[in-house]
Amino acid sequence: MKKLILLSILSVLVMSCQKEIEFKGKSKDPVMVLNGVVENDSLFRVYLERSVFFLSSENASVKYISSGALLKVTNLTTGEVYTMNESTFPSPNLYEFPFITTPNTQYKIEVTHPDYPSISAEMITTAKVNLNSVDTVSVIKNQEKLLKITFNWNDPTTENYYMVRVRQDIESAEYSYTNYLYMSSTDLSIDNSTNTDIDGSVYPTNTFLFTDTKFNGQQKSMEFLANYYSPSDDPMNPVDEKVYCELISMNKATYLYYVSMTASLQTDFFSEPVKVLSNINNGFGIFGSLNYSVKKL
């Protein structure tokens, strides 16, 4: 239906013609792009690249900054300082610091490079929120077999930002892949506006982002109906299947970054443009924190 409207409106362009034009705006110099969404109890990892002029035909690999940059991470809670000036081999843009990320810790990162303006960012890592349990039951809805999955956890009294999804790892003698189950939810905390079609139908999605505004500090149960197809039915081709339920808690900047990214990826011809959040001073990217709590089904 969207196509019909789009095509109909664009039919007025029958007489249109196109031509290449010169860009006459202010040309921006490239800036450094720092992407580091760190996880507790893991090595502190960030990725360093640079931005590219939108009309540049540069190869993607040119964006990587593997040397020449000086990265300085300061644990503002303890005062410890770590530096790196080469990317972690063999990755051309990954900088893996030799320390473990800890929760509720304030980190500052500063990057200097002779060719680009210096960038910096600060954030406080979030504490992990653990899943208490995950319950599943098969249900039939509209003659379709679905899997009802209920996530249970205790929401801390602080402001919390979450992502939920269900990962399916498939491995057989011939292939292996990871799949994320498409699910739907009518929970009041879930905003289905981005996955609702013009005819009003809510279509399933594989990632749910939400805040704890409606259940702050309470025990929370959240139900999802998943389109689940087991690949293990074929006796001629046995597969090893593992299904993981993931509750991912994150800090506010990371949440807003993902929300704005989702909106930006779903824009259509008519949409207002979306500015993706960046919390990097003088540069682009995200310096954030997240934690996984995973239950295997």
Add this chain to the structure above:
Amino acid sequence: MRTLLFLALFFSFLSYSQTDDKRTISGYIMDEKTGEKLIGATILDTVSKKGAATNEYGFFSLTIPNKAAFLRISYFGLQTKYVELPIGKDELNLSLFKVTEIDEVVVSAKRQVESSNSGTIELQLDKMNKLPLIFGEKDILRVLQLLPGIKSGGEASSGIYVRGGGPDQNLILLDGVPIYNASHLFGFFSTFNSDAISNVTMIKGGFPARYGGRASSVLDMRMKEGNMKNYNLEGSIGFISSRLLVEGPIKKDKTSFCVSARRTYIDALFRPFLIAFEQVDAGYFFHDFNAKIQHKINEKHHIYVSGYFGLDKIFVKDKPTTYYDNDGTTYSNRTSSRLQWGNSIGSVRWNYKINPKLFLNTTGTFSSYNFKVGFEDETKIKYTDGSKGLEKYAFGYDSGILDWGIKSDFTFIPNPNHNIKFGIAETYHTFTPGISYVNIKDGNENYSQKNGSKTQYSHEISLYFEDDFRISERFKVNIGLHQGSFLTNRKFYSIPQPRLSANLMLNDKSSIKFGISRMAQFLHLLSNTGIGLPTDLWVPATDQTKPVIADQISLSYYHELPKNMVFSVETYYKKMNNLIQYKEGVSFISGSQDWQQKVTVGQGWAYGAEFFVEKKKGKFTGWLGYTISWTERQFDELNFGKKFYYRYDRRHDLSLVLTYDINDKWDVGLVFVYGTGNAMTLGTQVYSAAPNSAFWTYINEPTITNFEQMNDYRMPAYHRMDIGANRKKIKPYGNSILSFSIYNVYNRQNPFMITREINENGNPVLMQTSLFPLIPSVSWKFQFDFEKMKKTKEEKTLK
């Protein structure tokens, strides 16, 4: 209501409490040829030097010393008449003849230096033919776009943007009834068939208190009332459309009618080819129909009934396809889709001259705008046993607005120094802001579902009082108050809107005008593109989205130059509150949640200066208009709360209009327009998203395009020149005009949209899409004057 009744009784009493040393002359001024009432005709008593002008219903009232009067009655384009009225004769219903040689052009009938309202323009429609046409169509809104302070949205837009306001902020009235979507063909043509319109007044500042309901401008159009004297048939045949108008007396000088219709025939031309070569039946057309009847009951009571119906429709029907199952079952499938929108309005008006000083106009109105999308997929099944089945999927999306209203407007003219207007209006709105439905039929099973925003009902009530007060010979003010109230979903808004305009005549040739006004708008238009697509939704103010309030202040200088030239400069500053816009990433087709969840509320600013020079008389006429302006918006949820330029912020806007009468047969016209390019959002830096598997379920992380500010890039400037020529021929049956026009004569490729694309070499480039290249057109306009035909026949018989 009690206040209004009191005012009516009070002024009625005042009307009769006249001293013996005064007399009041009143009546109507009409066009001799058609019997149409004239708006803005001036009546001057040359003895007492007191004057008056006819109101929007052609009525005037002039109180002068109780002596014999020698009146001068004049109107733009008609012969001035002098009438002597002895004492005891106070009723004057007079007709003016048309001058044989017309040399004025489109703009401005009255002396603008004398009017107390700044920012008011009266368009003279009978002169529009001298301007170049596009596809043979003359368009009122496109002519208005050539005036300073009034801008077009771009190439394919008949929407108007007045002093930084959006296209929804214009109160477009046809016979006093609001029109909600003023465009055909996605904005390329306006809905108004100029043949059926008799008067157009545009107000962009210094609003009189009688107008309300929109924030930026008022476009008040009156439909032709119908010729009271003779039958008249006129029409035109153009490249893509034709028009026809018939008017005449039902009972001479008592009852008349005027009917006009217009239709495009693009579909008729292309459908046979589509069916033959593309196996699809598809097309587009628009049509509109205007009708009006006036009936003069007596000199005191006049009744008018008018209506307008317009429709745009696009349809696509596939040819049925048949396929077979393995078991021999036959399936025949066909899909069809349609998209249509249109306005319907109607009004019944009663004019009552209560007494020579008090006049009442009461109007009942109806206005409806509907937008519909429909899609159907139907499969007829024939089973091998001979039984039949049907599978059908139908989807539809409707939106619209429906108004019923009634209003009473009083005009009280106690003496030549006061022209008092007061009135009351009530409108009942029904909003349908986007409802989608699905119907599925599978054999004997049926399924249907409706989604979308709830239908909303609102009452809009307004009261006003204004006085056009001549304080001295050189100083005049128009002061008033418009009280607008709105009740929706148990939320009640009542907003007082004070208005003041003043005119100080510096000398006979020049004046300074000042205006300050507050306008409240209880309706919002949800629009993604802002170019007036039919998909735009009208929604009411609610507790979350408050009414738009615009405060405007303007200061202007008018000067009459030698050689029939007029110069004016107007400066303005406007602040708009409670504007709405879709949130980032949201559009009318994204999701079905309530519209209120899709929008964000903000504010806007507009300021600038408008310069205008017009040569009104002579063989060589025209005008030059230039505007320098700034328009900004700010929304907490857009652009991280920072101010940004409005999409139609246009720093420089220039228009040049020239017409030249070569001789009695030929006249030529030229239009040149230049405008700074529209503002647009263009991301100029690209970078990778965070490579974190927690979110992206893609193999590669997506890329992000960063823009610094919303609307921080300018499209290339818009400019265009159109030329046209008309050849007039006087025929025994009437008139014939052959018009030749070239739109965009130097084939400028003006930007419609700009996108980043990959060229054939694999490099990213900036591509500009343009719509209309050089377009030549020829049209023929004809007019059958039955009176003339009768005379010609009589002359022949005599010979």
